[in-house]
Amino acid sequence: MHQLVVAVVVAAxxxxxxxxxxxxxxxxxxxxxxxxxxGVVFGLLLSLPRARWVAVLAGGxxxxxxxxxxxxxxxxxxxGYGAIEVIASGGAALAVSRLTTLPxxxxxxxxxxxxxxxxxxxxxxxxxxxxxxxxxxxxxxxxMATFRVWVISNFIGTLLVAPMVIAWSQxxxxxxxxxxxxxxxxxxxACVLFLGSLWLLFDAPTSDRFGGSVGPTLTYAPMLxxxxxxxxxxxxxxxxxxxxxxxxxxxxTAQGEGPFAGVEGFLGEAELxxxxxxxxxxxxxxxxxxxxxxxxxxxxxxxxxxxxxxAAIGAHRLLAYEWDPATGRVVVTGDSLQLLGxxxxxxxxxxxxxxxxxxxxxxxxxxxxxxxxxxxxEADTLTYPVAGAGGGALVATDEARVIxxxxxxxxxIVGIVRIAPTVAQA
Amino acid sequence: xxxxxxxxSMAPPAAPATEPAPAAPDGVFLIHGLGxxxxxxxxxxxxxxxxxxxxxxxxxxxxxxxxxxxxxxSAEDWIEAVVTKYREVRGLHPRLHLMGMCMGSLLAAVLxxxxxxxxxxxxxxxxxxxxxxxxxxxYRGLRPLLYPVPGIGRTMxxxxxxxxxIKNEQLRAIVKAKFERGENFHYRWVPLECIRQVDRLxxxxxxxxxxxxxxxxxxxxxxxxxxxxxxxxxLVEQIGGGRARMVVLEDSYHMICVDNDRxxxxxxxxxxxxxxMPGATSALANEPKMTPDALAAAVTATTEKLAAGDFTGLxxxxxxxxxxxxxxxxxxxxxxxxxxxxxxxxxxTQGHAPRFAGFGTPVFxxxxxxxxxxxxxxxxxxxxxxxxxxxxxxxxxxxxxxxxFADEVEREDAFFGEPEAEAPGTVSLDAAFDAAAxxxxxxxxxxxxxxLLALYSLFKQASVGDVGGxxxxxxxxxxxxxxxxxxxxxxxxRDDAMKAYVDLVAQLKEGEGQ
Numbered sequence: 001m002h003q004l005v006v007a008v009v010v011a012a013x014x015x016x017x018x019x020x021x022x023x024x025x026x027x028x029x030x031x032x033x034x035x036x037x038x039g040v041v042f043g044l045l046l047s048l049p050r051a052r053w054v055a056v057l058a059g060g061x062x063x064x065x066x067x068x069x070x071x072x073x074x075x076x077x078x079x080g081y082g083a084i085e086v087i088a089s090g091g092a093a094l095a096v097s098r099l100t101t102l103p104x105x106x107x108x109x110x111x112x113x114x115x116x117x118x119x120x121x122x123x124x125x126x127x128x129x130x131x132x133x134x135x136x137x138x139x140x141x142x143x144m145a146t147f148r149v150w151v152i153s154n155f156i157g158t159l160l161v162a163p164m165v166i167a168w169s170q171x172x173x174x175x176x177x178x179x180x181x182x183x184x185x186x187x188x189x190a191c192v193l194f195l196g197s198l199w200l201l202f203d204a205p206t207s208d209r210f211g212g213s214v215g216p217t218l219t220y221a222p223m224l225x226x227x228x229x230x231x232x233x234x235x236x237x238x239x240x241x242x243x244x245x246x247x248x249x250x251x252x253t254a255q256g257e258g259p260f261a262g263v264e265g266f267l268g269e270a271e272l273x274x275x276x277x278x279x280x281x282x283x284x285x286x287x288x289x290x291x292x293x294x295x296x297x298x299x300x301x302x303x304x305x306x307x308x309x310x311a312a313i314g315a316h317r318l319l320a321y322e323w324d325p326a327t328g329r330v331v332v333t334g335d336s337l338q339l340l341g342x343x344x345x346x347x348x349x350x351x352x353x354x355x356x357x358x359x360x361x362x363x364x365x366x367x368x369x370x371x372x373x374x375x376x377x378e379a380d381t382l383t384y385p386v387a388g389a390g391g392g393a394l395v396a397t398d399e400a401r402v403i404x405x406x407x408x409x410x411x412x413i414v415g416i417v418r419i420a421p422t423v424a425q426a
Numbered sequence: 427x428x429x430x431x432x433x434x435s436m437a438p439p440a441a442p443a444t445e446p447a448p449a450a451p452d453g454v455f456l457i458h459g460l461g462x463x464x465x466x467x468x469x470x471x472x473x474x475x476x477x478x479x480x481x482x483x484x485x486x487x488x489x490x491x492x493x494x495x496x497x498x499x500s501a502e503d504w505i506e507a508v509v510t511k512y513r514e515v516r517g518l519h520p521r522l523h524l525m526g527m528c529m530g531s532l533l534a535a536v537l538x539x540x541x542x543x544x545x546x547x548x549x550x551x552x553x554x555x556x557x558x559x560x561x562x563x564x565y566r567g568l569r570p571l572l573y574p575v576p577g578i579g580r581t582m583x584x585x586x587x588x589x590x591x592i593k594n595e596q597l598r599a600i601v602k603a604k605f606e607r608g609e610n611f612h613y614r615w616v617p618l619e620c621i622r623q624v625d626r627l628x629x630x631x632x633x634x635x636x637x638x639x640x641x642x643x644x645x646x647x648x649x650x651x652x653x654x655x656x657x658x659x660x661l662v663e664q665i666g667g668g669r670a671r672m673v674v675l676e677d678s679y680h681m682i683c684v685d686n687d688r689x690x691x692x693x694x695x696x697x698x699x700x701x702x703m704p705g706a707t708s709a710l711a712n713e714p715k716m717t718p719d720a721l722a723a724a725v726t727a728t729t730e731k732l733a734a735g736d737f738t739g740l741x742x743x744x745x746x747x748x749x750x751x752x753x754x755x756x757x758x759x760x761x762x763x764x765x766x767x768x769x770x771x772x773x774x775t776q777g778h779a780p781r782f783a784g785f786g787t788p789v790f791x792x793x794x795x796x797x798x799x800x801x802x803x804x805x806x807x808x809x810x811x812x813x814x815x816x817x818x819x820x821x822x823x824x825x826x827x828x829x830x831f832a833d834e835v836e837r838e839d840a841f842f843g844e845p846e847a848e849a850p851g852t853v854s855l856d857a858a859f860d861a862a863a864x865x866x867x868x869x870x871x872x873x874x875x876x877x878l879l880a881l882y883s884l885f886k887q888a889s890v891g892d893v894g895g896x897x898x899x900x901x902x903x904x905x906x907x908x909x910x911x912x913x914x915x916x917x918x919x920r921d922d923a924m925k926a927y928v929d930l931v932a933q934l935k936e937g938e939g940q
Contacts, residue, residue, distance in 0.1 A: 175616070176561040176652045176680070177587030184564035307595040314596075 003055040006048075010059025011066070013040050017161065018067045021153075024250035033250050033271050034278065035153040037063060038089055039161025042123055045093035046104055046115075046162070047169035053090070060085045077138065084130045088154075092123035104166050106235040107293045112286060120162065124154035156275055159282045160246050164239035171236060179233070187232035191241050194225035198248045202258030216259040219277065226281055230288035238285035246278035310335070319417045323350060325373045325410065339419045341389030358385040358393065372400055372413050386419070395420045451822055452546070453480045453519035454699065457508055457537075459528030460624060461586070461613035463490060466527045467551075468683030473692045476747040477701040478822050480519065484511045486533075488620075493613040496620045497580040501627040504529075508537045516545060523699050524640075525549040527683060528652075532627045535661070538642075539634045548642040549695055552680050554653035555628055555660050559680070561589065561651035569621060579619030586614055589651060591680035635664035642670040643698045645691055647678040701821070715822050716793065724820050725788050725795045728828075732799070732816070735781035737771035738891060738920075744825035751829040756842035768891070769856060772920045778803040778842075782816065793820045801830065803841065810841040859888060859924040862931035870938050875907075880930060883911035888923035892916050 017036040025032050041060035045053055065082035073081065096102075099114035106112070128150035132143045140146070179187075201222070206215030222245065230238035252258045253274045260273040313320065319334035330353055332344040340356055347353055350369060357365045361384045368382050380400045388394040400415035454474050458466045464483055471481050487507055488499035516522045523546035526534030531550035538548045557566055572578055586605070592598040605614055642665050646658035655674065662670045673694050678685035716724065724743070731739045741748060749763035750770060762770035774780050786798030794817060801812040814832040818825060832838050866881060873881070886893070893912040898905040915923060 172587075173565075173582060173584050173618070174563050174587040175584050175621075176559060176563070176591070177589060178561070178563055180560055181562065181564060182560075303595065304599070307599050311596045311599070 003052070006052055006055035007059040007062065010041065010044060010056050011063040014060055014063025015067055018063070020247065021157065024247065024254050032149055032153040033254065033275060034157045034160065034246070035150075036157040036161050037067070038085060038123060038127065038154055039158040040165055041085065041089040042092055042119065042158055043162035043165025044169070045089060046096060046102060046119070047166050053093075057086045057090050060089055077134070080134050081131070084127055084134070087130065088123045088127035091126055092119045095119060095122055103170065105170070105293075106163070106167060106286075106290050107297045109290055109294060112290045115163065115166075116159065116283075120155055120158040123158055124151045127154055152272075152275055156246075156279050156282070159279065159286075160239075160243050163235065163282075163286055164243050167235040167239050183232050187229055187237055190225050190228040190232060191237065194222050194229055194241055195245060195248065197222045197225060198245050202249050202252035204257055205261070206257075206259040219259055223281070223284060226285050227288050230285045231292050233289075234293060235286065235289040238289040239282075242278075242282045242285045245281055249274055249278055249281075309333075314338075317419045319419065321347075321353070321415050321417065323369075323413045323415070325413060338389065339394075340386060356386045357396075358387065361385055369413075372402065373410065388419075388421070392421075450519055451478055451480050452521040452523065452699070453482060453515060454523045454525055454546075455508075455512060455515060455534075456481055456483045457524075457526035457530030457533050458483070458486065458489070459526075459530050460620065461489070461493065461496070461616045462528070462530075463611050465611040466530070466681065466683065467525075468681075468688050468691075470525070470683055470692065470695065473696065474699075474701075476745060477696050477699075478745045478824055479523075479699070479701065482511065482515045484508065486530075489613075490610070493583075493615050493617065496613070497617045499620070499623065501623045501630065504533055504623075504627070505536055505540070505630075508533050509541065512537055512541060512543075519545075521546040523547045523549065525551070525695065526553075527551040528554060528680065529624055529627065532624070532631050535631050535635065535638060535642075536627065538640055539631075539638045543638075543640050546640070547698055548638065548640050549698060550642065550644045550658075550661060551691065552646055552650055552653065552682050553631075553644065553657050553661060554624070555632060555657035556653055557625075557628075558654045558656060559650050559652040560654070569618065569625075572618060573622050579622060580617055582618040583615040584618055584621055586612065589679060591652065592685050593649065593677065593679045594686050597684060632660070632664075635661055636666075638665045638669070640669065641698075643694065644670060644672045645675065645682060645694060646672065647675040647680065647682050647685070647687065649676075649678065650680045650682075652680045716820060718790070720823060721790060721793065721795065721820060722788070724823060724825065725797065725818060728818055728825055729782065729785050729797060729799075729816075732782040733785070735775065735779060737775055737780070738768070740771070740825065740828070741768070741891065745821075748825060749827040751827070753830060753832050754835040754839045754842075756839040756844065758838075758842045766856070768889075768920050774803075776919070778805055784813075793826075794818070795820070801832065801838070805841060808841065810838065812838050812841075855921060855924050855928075858928045862928040865935055866931050869934055873934060877930075877934070879907060879911035881927070882908055883915045884923050884927035884930065886912050887915040887918050888920055888927055891920070 014037045017040055021032060021034055021036050024034060038060075041056060041063075044056045048056060061082040063082075064085035065078045068078035068081040069075065096104075096114050096119040099118040100108075100111050104111045104115060128147045131150050132147040135143045135146050197218075200209070201215065201218055209215065210218065226238070226241065226245070229241050233241075249258065253261050253270060255261075258274075260270045260277070313334050317339060319332055319336055319339065321333070322331045323329075328349050328351070330347055330350055332347045332353075334344070336347060337343045342352075342356065347356075354362055354366055354369075365382065365384045368380070372380055382398045382400070384396055384398070386394050386396045397418045397420065398415050399417075400413055402410055403412045403414055405411045456464070456467055456470065456474075458464055463485065464471060471483070474481050484507060487503045488496035512522075512524075524534045524538055524543060526532070526549075528551070531553040532555070534548060535550055535553065537543065572582070588598070588602070590598055590601045590605075592601055604611055642661070644658045644661050646653075646655055648655060658672050658674070662672045673690070675682055675687040675690060678687040682688065682691050727743055728740065731737075731743065737750075740750075747763055748767055749761055750767055751761045752758045752770070752774075758770070758774050760770075780801065780803040782799045783802050784798075784800040788795040788797045797816045797818060799814065799816050801810065801814065803810040803812075812832045812834065814830060817827075817829040817831065819827040863885065872878070893909060893916060895909075897909050897913075900906065918926075
């Protein structure tokens with residue numbers, strides 16, 4: 001029953017997107033500017049578990065067959081279009097699943113490459129080849145035009161819809177966490193500017209609104225806002241805005257408005273330009289969102305690594321230091337504030353460290369550090385008393401090693417220091 | 427829904443009474459948050475118990491099982507549950523304080539208002555009067571639009587997400603791991619309907635907050651990601667500055683009882699409840715809540731123990747966190763409280779036969795008594811007779827803290843010897859014991875009954891001491907066997923019990939490896 005519901009919903013969405021694609025078809029060239037429907041089938045295949053694939057493909061088959069019938073194709077031809085949809089979308093989804101781990105999280109550039117080159121492009125080409133062959137078999141005119149229109153419109157449509165489906169399928173309502181309110185508000189401003197600027201540029205004949213070449217020149221402006229939006233809202237926001245923005249551009253251009261409609265050096269030039277523009281919007285938004293997410297993942301990984309390291313050395317009452325004898329600078333890692341009452345940032349030099357050593361032992365410890373510099377004691381262990389956070393006496397066991405460069409010269413001295421309490425404080 | 431209420435008490439069961447016994451300790455009623463358990467309140471149970479309070483808690487309707495069970499539970503069910511529990515326990519204590527965390531604080535506030543609570547104070551921890559924290563999602567304001575949609579309230583899940591209300595990265599990693607392991611300490615999600623009920627509860631409190639009549643403390647983190655300081659400000663304004671005050675935390679998110687500022691939370695709560703804490707003698711400001719006769723009797727009982735050299739027995743007269751401050755720079759010096767007091771009592775007793783003698787007339791100042799005395803100890807044929815004074819602090823009939831002031835502390839330093847540095851790489855017995863206790867919970871296969879009884883008896887002997895209380899009846903076979911096993915360890919020293927426990931756990935772990 002659930003499978004049937006999925007199939008019916010897919011078919012309905014397929015038909016709805018097909019209807020939108022019809023609306024934005026470019027009238028002067030009488031051609032599809034964008035074919036959005038395949039994107040929903042492909043996107044859902046990449047979002048849902050394999051157990052749902054049959055239902056999704058069945059929905060796509062029914063949707064494609066029904067739409068072809070509505071366009072006037074005879075039943076057998078219509079079924080052929082349905083079969084093409086199943087083969088192209090299913091094959092592309094299978095290829096992507098081989099190239100990257102599903103579900104696609106849009107956190108690695110590799111995922112984006114797999115989606116575009118392993119999925120969207122093969123989907124468009126496979127569909128175009130099969131459709132062209134079908135046309136040839138049916139003795140339809142201009143098979144090469146069919147191939148070109150199919151490839152371009154499917155590729156762009158898939159890139160506009162599939163990432164949006166994948167990204168939003170992972171949306172979960174949360175009590176807290178995720179995007180902060182300031183980021184949402186800033187992204188909302190960028191979104192309004194992006195869509196508003198597109199509307200301003202494309203919702204009127206350019207010459208009426210902007211004089212000279214100002215209109216076509218200003219087409220770069222929405223790109224800037226898309227970049228901001230992708231940084232602030234991530235993949236979900238970027239894909240949704242790119243979809244809506246592309247529709248604004250295409251609908252207005254199909255109606256003879258906007259900077260591209262006025263340029264018609266050859267039949268369909270405006271259509272090609274608008275397709276390129278929509279593709280640029282979609283790809284740029286995706287690319288920036290993915291690169292930004294990759295940065296966040298890298299930062300998160302580093303933070304998790306640091307948390308594990310801090311927990312491990314903290315549990316053992318350890319501090320780690322790196323001392324550069326050339327400058328005297330020391331970098332201390334670990335909770336020295338808890339152990340010694342001094343924050344790591346305040347232990348910036350060897351003198352700061354030696355100040356913690358009990359007075360009677362300070363000279364001895366300083367001498368041993370000097371010996372380390374002179375290369376005596378490659379692997380050196382030193383025990384000395386230090387002042388604890390509460391002023392009590394603690395024992396530091398300092399195990400140092402020398403790090404040398406490729407030429408054998410001393411580069412740094414690194415050490416692990418165990419801070420042990422006295423028995424009375426244990 | 428009343429039938430679904432799962433109520434539990436951390437105190438021994440007692441018949442409800444309208445007039446509490448004069449010596450009954452104060453109680454605290456703690457209420458957890460939405461989707462949570464007592465874990466929300468961190469170590470507050472323990473801290474309060476150690477300070478001499480009896481704590482009561484309950485598992486709210488729909489909690490402690492599966493998130494799905496929250497669907498169908500209304501705000502009224504939660505209110506009824508806390509009111510029922512409150513009426514059940516309020517007669518047991520001269521003073522009963524209320525304390526809630528997150529949604530539990532909303533319930534505690536509504537309870538205080540409805541029951542005209544005046545028997546104690548009210549503590550509200552991170553009350554979410556407004557859901558407007560910095561990490562609340564952008565669509566939070568849209569939720570009222572979804573409430574009327576049939577079916578969606580039960581099926582739509584609102585998930586818990588990083589940062590889980592915790593600023594401390596290490597603690598957050600622990601909580602994340604607990605979620606990944608599926609531990610039932612907090613629901614991973616709650617139904618949307620549940621959020622609706624919280625919204626209703628918020629509305630009830632916002633309407634009635636001004637009628638709360640008891641002394642109230644609101645503790646709130648400035649960086650609370652779920653609810654901003656506006657919530658705390660609202661409550662303080664409504665209740666009134668004369669009755670309500672606020673503590674703002676600077677280094678925590680929402681889960682303030684487990685995050686970086688948990689110690690500040692505990693300290694403020696204990697102070698607000700009038701609990702005298704170990705180390706508070708310097709203030710000399712504690713209200714002992716004891717009659718002069720009771721105070722004198724407590725001093726007598728304490729000096730009798732000390733005269734007999736029964737340091738371990740002092741724990742019978744004290745709060746669990748009893749602190750003993752021994753002066754000087756020697757093997758016995760330092761502030762020994764809680765678990766380390768047991769270690770100190772064991773060390774000073776072994777080989778020194780210490781006792782106090784020559785007690786003078788005590789001088790009282792509120793809950794503090796200053797008693798002239800002489801510390802007598804023996805070691806390797808040498809005898810120490812060190813004169814000085816004992817400062818004993820009491821609260822609610824219990825000894826909180828004892829400080830020994832020696833007239834000539836150098837003599838004690840010479841007698842007990844210099845403090846020993848712990849050898850690098852060695853682990854203290856306490857640490858080894860704690861590690862063994864943890865390791866015992868990770869045994870792949872449950873040991874046989876005899877081994878389990880051995881583990882239990884050694885653990886109790888090491889952590890509590892000699893067995894107390896009556897032997898359970900013949901029908902209570904399990905507890906009787908445990909009691910008997912523990913009895914067999916009677917008079918076994920704490921360190922010996924710890925070592926035996928550590929060895930037994932190590933032996934069991936080794937057995938698993940073979």
